[in-house]
Amino acid sequence: MNILVTGGAGYIGSHTVIKLIEAGHTPVVVDNLCNSSAESLRRVAQITGVTPPFYQQDVRDTAALEAVFAKHAIDAVIHFAGLKAVGESTEKPLLYYQTNLDSTFTLLEVMRTFNVKTLVFSSSATVYGSEPAPYSEDSPIGRGITNPYGRTKYFIEEMLRDIASSDGSLAITSLRYFNPIGAHPSGLIGENPNGVPNNLMPYITQVAVGKRAELGVFGDDYDTVDGTGVRDYIHVDDLAEGHVAALTHSQTGYCAINLGSGEGTSVLQLVHAFEEASGAKVPYKIHPRRPGDVAVSYAKIARAADVLQWRTTRTIEDACRDSWRWQSGNPEGYK
Numbered sequence: 001m002n003i004l005v006t007g008g009a010g011y012i013g014s015h016t017v018i019k020l021i022e023a024g025h026t027p028v029v030v031d032n033l034c035n036s037s038a039e040s041l042r043r044v045a046q047i048t049g050v051t052p053p054f055y056q057q058d059v060r061d062t063a064a065l066e067a068v069f070a071k072h073a074i075d076a077v078i079h080f081a082g083l084k085a086v087g088e089s090t091e092k093p094l095l096y097y098q099t100n101l102d103s104t105f106t107l108l109e110v111m112r113t114f115n116v117k118t119l120v121f122s123s124s125a126t127v128y129g130s131e132p133a134p135y136s137e138d139s140p141i142g143r144g145i146t147n148p149y150g151r152t153k154y155f156i157e158e159m160l161r162d163i164a165s166s167d168g169s170l171a172i173t174s175l176r177y178f179n180p181i182g183a184h185p186s187g188l189i190g191e192n193p194n195g196v197p198n199n200l201m202p203y204i205t206q207v208a209v210g211k212r213a214e215l216g217v218f219g220d221d222y223d224t225v226d227g228t229g230v231r232d233y234i235h236v237d238d239l240a241e242g243h244v245a246a247l248t249h250s251q252t253g254y255c256a257i258n259l260g261s262g263e264g265t266s267v268l269q270l271v272h273a274f275e276e277a278s279g280a281k282v283p284y285k286i287h288p289r290r291p292g293d294v295a296v297s298y299a300k301i302a303r304a305a306d307v308l309q310w311r312t313t314r315t316i317e318d319a320c321r322d323s324w325r326w327q328s329g330n331p332e333g334y335k
């Protein structure tokens with residue numbers, strides 16, 4: 001199938017493009033490179049031997065997006081494009097609402113024009129807000145979300161549900177990612193944050209490679225195994241395979257599915273697993289809790305197993321080793 005991948009030059013998108021190619025699909029990438037580099041796609045070509053068609057344009061540019069649909073006979077869409085920095089979304093909520101919502105409106109309109117029925121959307125465990133973990137897809141969403149970024153995911157999910165119920169021929173899947181880490185085992189592509197990383201794993205790898213002095217651990221007084229926050233870390237290649245499965249098993253209607261491992265790992269457990277896998281040291285210091293953080297987040301994974309016939313196959317150790325291979329081989333990312 002010809003799969004439009006919005007945001008396909010980004011971290012999760014580039015790994016998914018590889019899995020799509022390996023599964024025999026033809027990905028077509030639209031990305032404005034606002035948080036990525038075309039180098040990721042050159043490396044995808046190096047890994048797969050296939051150069052995916054790439055259009056550097058904004059998803060909100062309706063005419064440009066129509067031209068891509070007209071040229072490539074798109075069968076289905078995976079929609080990764082969007083802004084994702086939680087802290088920045090609190091400072092610039094309008095930018096986040098405009099970018100994430102408008103891009104989805106434009107995409108849905110162009111899909112309708114070209115009679116494309118299948119959409120896989122990048123949602124997030126953040127939609128569960130203050131619900132107690134583990135999160136099931138039947139848990140309420142939207143309550144206690146602490147930032148505009150998270151609310152864009154919630155609003156888009158609600159909109160997609162309405163749109164799917166208005167037209168029974170649409171097949172829309174929202175994949176609620178838990179915490180993606182890791183990199184392609186080649187070490188050629190990986191997470192490439194701009195500036196100071198917001199997320200834990202890229203911070204750890206930048207300390208390990210000597211770019212930053214020490215990790216700040218946000219809180220050691222949570223009610224968890226060692227007092228530090230617990231998350232469900234998922235290898236980005238498992239996540240990427242989850243998208244291929246979502247296309248394969250896509251059904252009409254609306255379906256939200258957790259993509260996680262079902263296991264919780266604390267900040268310090270991840271630090272120690274990383275040190276073990278890499279042989280590098282990660283000095284750290286305990287800081288106060290980060291505002292907006294929950295103590296524990298992990299997934300119930302039965303629906304992914306039932307509907308997608310998918311579950312994670314890679315371990316935390318695999319993810320640590322692959323993150324380190326990427327970071328140590330590319331200390332400056334794609335630069």
Ligand code: NAD
Nearest residue numbers: 007010011012031032033034035036058059081082122124
């Ligand atoms: P990323 O920033 O690496 O990838 C997003 C890509 O979208 C980037 O390449 C960026 O240039 C592009 N983009 C942004 N706005 C665009 C626009 N208007 N038009 C065209 N391209 C645009 O992020 P990622 O980690 O790969 O995340 C992909 C998706 O998954 C995002 O929607 C994100 O919110 C969601 N998500 C990510 C995580 C995570 O922890 N990484 C967790 C849950 C959900």
Ligand code: WQD
Nearest residue numbers: 086124126198199200203216217218229230231267290293
């Ligand atoms: C993980 C744990 C931190 C950095 C965020 C978004 C979420 C989703 C994924 C997109 C927490 C601790 C972190 C550091 C630390 N993104 N930490 N020192 O907060 O679970 O989720 O990214 O959808 O919406 O909120 O991930 O990697 O930031 O934090 O101690 O320097 O690591 O407190 O316990 P989080 P994270």
